[in-house]
Amino acid sequence: MIFAGQDTTLNVVREQPKALRRSEVETFELIPAEDGGGVDVVRRKTLTTTYSLTNNSKKLQPRILVDHFASPKDGGYSITTTERQVKSAVGFGYMRRSL
Numbered sequence: 001m002i003f004a005g006q007d008t009t010l011n012v013v014r015e016q017p018k019a020l021r022r023s024e025v026e027t028f029e030l031i032p033a034e035d036g037g038g039v040d041v042v043r044r045k046t047l048t049t050t051y052s053l054t055n056n057s058k059k060l061q062p063r064i065l066v067d068h069f070a071s072p073k074d075g076g077y078s079i080t081t082t083e084r085q086v087k088s089a090v091g092f093g094y095m096r097r098s099l
Helices: none
Strands: 010-015 022-031 038-046 050-055 064-069 085-089 092-097
Antiparallel strands (some): 022 038
């Protein structure tokens, strides 16, 4: 067993800026009056997550893995970024970086 305590040499900040959120109408369909009437609207929502990594050490960090999980908000989101992704499954991915 290896004890791993708090490490201050690397700082990771995760943000989901409101300015990068999108909600767009993809399709809409009029529902006839005999079926209850109304409008069926399908929206595509985009939630962007940004990570800021800071190396507080003088030593190069050659392999940093960042866990990224898809948000369950609004019925659930999918991870669409594959850049620097080393492992993925439904709802999560590992991104590799070096600092």
